[in-house]
Amino acid sequence: MSGTPGLEGRVAVVTGGTRGVGAGIARAFLRAGAQVIVCARRPPGEPVTGEGATARFLPADLREPAAADGLFDRIAQEYGRVDTLVNNAGGTPFRLLHEATAARHARVLELNLLAPLTTSLAAHRLMRAQPSGGSIVMIGSVSGTRPSPGTAAYGAAKAAVENLARTMAVEWAPAVRVNTLVLGMVRTASAHLHYGGEAGIEAVARTVPAGRLAEPDEVGEAAVYLASDRAAYITGASLLVHGGGERPAFLAAADVNHRTDEEP
Template identity: 70%
Template sequence: MTDTRQVVVVTGGTRGVGAGIARSFLAAGARVVVCARRPPAAPVEAAGRSAEFRALDLRDAEAARAFFAGAVADHGAVDALVNNAGGTPFGLLAESTAARQTKIVELNLLAPLYASLAAHEVMRTQETGGSITMIGSVSGSRPSPGSGAYGAAKAGLENLAATMAVEWAPAVRVNTVVLGLARTESAALHYGDEEGIARVAATVPLGRLADPSDVGDACVFLASDRARYISGAALHLHGGGERPAFLAAASVNH
């Protein structure tokens, strides 16, 4: 459980997995600031408490610096950052444009870099340092048809986190949550109707897609003192991964 005095920033924390992460920190007693380009339709709430929203385009490095400076001015510190903002629409590389792929890389790799650099500026001067958690993806370690630039960016993000963990120790710990398939309000856009979602969930050894709260609980742990000796780690949150396709092709029952 995170310290109730912690101030936590969750990027892209207004919906989906990001909102789930924010709710887990709220339930643990933290003061939570969420940021996105647009405000949420309704406040992000849990345990009778609400996250504070601040508008921010994370692809603007100077805006990110101002954001964290403002958070420290108002709350006294930023103890933890969760770089959750990201994502991609489905699109085969040969059917897309270079400009579109560049934007995907900017959102999924450069934006977390900018936010982390800005957070480090304030965390390194704090007596208790800080914690940064990247939300990665299994797409970063396997072929990702339809989301090639996204997968490449997530691979880079995990490597970036490992490097930050070395360069910024001991003041700041940096880890990655490597997320598998998750169920959010936009799941139907990726997996189809309820029947399609059920079929996809059946491919996961634990039998379901990740709930945003699963991701949130992992992030709370990594930001807490119970993870005080964990840095440079990649925590795989994928329900056991994916069954090898050759087993189904060979009709082997395992």
């Protein structure tokens, strides 16, 4: 892809990089020339590839600190460096607050907040010792910027991840840059399950100013930019990747597109 920042010789780790948004991120890093390691609890159905290269899969349950430390110890031994970590692993089922126990909600927080913290600590241990430092990209969500009915714990975790990234950026500067991609809705293979089929996806897309959902590889290009030298002075920032967000509900309620131009 023309204009893609070159990451030749660099090593990138993408958590949850075996499918969906994570696979799109991994493909973008492969296109940029990086060596890419994807990790998840289960292997991908098929290898993640891009530009003739293939991402390496290493199994890990990154909710466990020992697993995160072990993963990065192995990467250090085999590759000698780690330049970028993309904390993408996460997710949640739709469940209203009163429909689940506190323990269930805590598991959502564990996956979407504690796992990125644990993994970042493990990566930082290596990055801070490298002359070139490193870059960490958190994958946030618009669910963390507004009410998130049905996914309350997830929204709370994503809000916390964005704050965590800003603090990491201050504490770990200047060696390690830390930024967040705040994602809106993305068209993945499972999108039809969330939005009620193709008709639902099209209806949801009409609520986005850009007129469509993001593609996973577009998220990947944004992550590559933040990891590249082109973003060398960007840290502690949140980049909105949401197609313009959501039209305010009051505009539809007031039918402002059909208003007259008469003075009030």
